[in-house]
Amino acid sequence: MSLIELESLMPVLTGPDAPDFRLPPLEVRERFDTMLAGLPIKDGLAFENAVVGGVPGIWAVPAEAEADLVILYLHGGGYVSGSAAGYRGLAGLIAEAAGGRAFVPDYRLAPEHVYPAALDDALAAYMGLLDAGHEAGSITIAGDSAGGGLAAATVLAAKDRGLPLPGAVTLLSPWVDLDGTGTTLETKSEADPLISAEGLTNCAQVYLGDAHAAAPGASPLYGDFTGFPPLLIEVGTREVLLSDATRLAERAAAANVDVTLRTWRGMVHVFPNLWFALSEGPEAIAELGAFARRHTAGITANSFS
Numbered sequence: 307m308s309l310i311e312l313e314s315l316m317p318v319l320t321g322p323d324a325p326d327f328r329l330p331p332l333e334v335r336e337r338f339d340t341m342l343a344g345l346p347i348k349d350g351l352a353f354e355n356a357v358v359g360g361v362p363g364i365w366a367v368p369a370e371a372e373a374d375l376v377i378l379y380l381h382g383g384g385y386v387s388g389s390a391a392g393y394r395g396l397a398g399l400i401a402e403a404a405g406g407r408a409f410v411p412d413y414r415l416a417p418e419h420v421y422p423a424a425l426d427d428a429l430a431a432y433m434g435l436l437d438a439g440h441e442a443g444s445i446t447i448a449g450d451s452a453g454g455g456l457a458a459a460t461v462l463a464a465k466d467r468g469l470p471l472p473g474a475v476t477l478l479s480p481w482v483d484l485d486g487t488g489t490t491l492e493t494k495s496e497a498d499p500l501i502s503a504e505g506l507t508n509c510a511q512v513y514l515g516d517a518h519a520a521a522p523g524a525s526p527l528y529g530d531f532t533g534f535p536p537l538l539i540e541v542g543t544r545e546v547l548l549s550d551a552t553r554l555a556e557r558a559a560a561a562n563v564d565v566t567l568r569t570w571r572g573m574v575h576v577f578p579n580l581w582f583a584l585s586e587g588p589e590a591i592a593e594l595g596a597f598a599r600r601h602t603a604g605i606t607a608n609s610f611s
Contacts, residue, residue: 311584312574320499327505331386331417331512338383342392346582351398356409359434361427363411364390366398374444375406375602376435380428382451382576384509386416396579400448403595405603420515425523428460433469442470446598450576454480458526458554465533474601476538476594479547479576480554482527484510485519488549497544500575527554531561538566538597540590542573568593
């Protein structure tokens with residue numbers, strides 16, 4: 307572990323221009339997009355603009371990718387910020403580790419589009435992959451932070467509609483309880499340099515509109531996980547969202563889901579996005595890719611778009 311590496315990044319991650327989710331959402335979006343635009347992209351990844359299921363986004367395609375192994379990657383940003391362009395690099399690295407390719411949809415954001423717009427778009431993108439001929443079992447639905455919660459909610463929504471479910475689900479630092487009842491929102495408040503309970507509350511209020519915070523489509527922690535696909539959750543121990551991750555793992559395990567919870571000592575929110583400077587980043591990305599491949603490889607799709 308290299309906590310020295312992490313501490314060296316703190317001036318950038320927490321500086322005066324860093325994203326502060328307590329701010330008005332459009333200001334959060336501007337700061338967050340600026341930060342994401344500064345992240346490096348690894349050589350060997352190609353990107354293609356596309357529309358899947360009526361939702362615009364970006365395909366991230368590694369140099370060697372199996373067309374029949376797909377990751378639907380739902381980006382973070384508190385439902386008010388983030389983009390396919392900002393997360394194409396991370397999604398591409400996970401796809402590369404899995405041996406497939408990733409589609410990152412630009413789902414609609416609040417405050418312009420409140421719940422369930424993001425969920426509707428994520429589900430539409432998943433259905434678009436199925437309609438294009440991809441076998442459900444060859445698809446991994448993945449996401450980080452708000453996108454991690456959205457990924458879990460998308461699978462629950464697909465299950466409720468009787469759709470075939472993806473072969474795997476992988477979540478990074480997932481935000482799955484918009485009601486804000488996790489204990490580490492308080493106990494990790496001093497340790498977490500990136501996310502605060504106040505910032506989460508602000509984003510939840512903007513995103514939810516008139517919806518109830520405990521609705522499973524918004525807070526999948528409260529959903530029924532019976533029959534849920536194999537699930538990998540990765541989270542750092544410095545995160546205020548640590549208890550979201552641990553409670554989700556417990557709830558899934560209680561429903562007999564094949565669930566793996568990986569906690570990274572001393573790591574912060576969505577630390578694999580710092581793969582270029584943090585030793586733990588590539589290791590976590592390799593785990594995410596290996597899990598996706600283990601549960602989806604060998605499934606043959608009929609056609610692709």
